[in-house]
Amino acid sequence: MANSRSGDSMTARIVRVLDTFTMDRTTQTTAEIARRSGVPSSSAHRIVGDLIAAGLLERDDENRVRLGMHLWELALRGSRAMRLRQVALPHMERVQAAIQEHTQLAVLEHDEALFLERLSHPDAGANITRIAGRLPVHASSSGLVLLAFAAPEVRERVLAAPLKAVSRETVTDAAALRALLAAIRRRGWVAAPGSIEQVSTGVAVPVRERGEVVAALSVILPRGAPHEPAIAALLAGAAGITKDLRESH
Structure with a gap:
């Protein structure tokens, strides 16, 4: 995967975005995800948008982001x-x-x-x-x-x-x-x-x-x-x- 200017691969940045979710922090704004992941804001917004389009993340009624059902589905396949x-x-x-x-x-x-x-x-x-x-x-x-x-x-x-x-x-x-x-x-x-x-x-x-x-x-x-x-x-x-x-x- 292509590297960012910081040297992180896209895969590494996606993992950092997903890792911001915890048992006690199940929904976040995109700005909070960017801050907690250390991914630049513009990149975090783009990554979150791509993950939502793929069903790996979802937006709730308050426009906050949570883990998507498709991520759960993938995790169960052959696990x-x-x-x-x-x-x-x-x-x-x-x-x-x-x-x-x-x-x-x-x-x-x-x-x-x-x-x-x-x-x-x-x-x-x-x-x-x-x-x-x-x-x-x-x-x-x-x-x-x-x-x-x-x-x-x-x-x-x-x-x-x-x-x-x-x-x-x-x-x-x-x-x-x-x-x-x-x-x-x-x-x-x-x-x-x-x-x-x-x-x-x-x-x-x-x-x-x-x-x-x-x-x-x-x-x-x-x-x-x-x-x-x-x-x-x-x-x-x-x-x-x-x-x-x-x-x-």
Whole structure:
């Protein structure tokens, strides 16, 4: 794609425009998109217009811009994440029925835990995660499992970067995190009290496909609740997902 005067390709500028939309910022003016993306105003207006014409963005009744249905449609076509979510959902439902707490499925994406699905229970406790939401990979139970089984170069990159605290109990010391990740690989699960919310404990296990860890299955328990029943339910759920992934090929 042609480069701009700044050296950015058109593809890079389109991605920057789309990246200005977040879970909490679902509609914007074109001027806001230009400012947040760092794309010059004239270019941002042209890109937004082209994306609207293609159905990737839409204008609402107040002339504000939002993500378009065609973008959602394209994302679902042949998506590895959608296949994983569809296979995992029945097993997640069984875990939630047994534990009656928030049940989640996450994958590793750009050194963060990206949540593909979340099932909630009316009586479940605190939980800040949302579908299509992200958490730092070192700060959540799902992220810790994904990081523990990630490629060594991914682990080293995360360990070498500043580890920001999400709560007082987030592990931010690289040596301590390295030891925790080794323990997760040995036992095949993690219970992380207070790493995100002081009142909660995240419990997570790996989900494998063809021997490779492709996701993390987790529940969020009230702080102090026994985690052994959750581990058993999660391990059974992960085994079921692995089996169904194998059979779906």
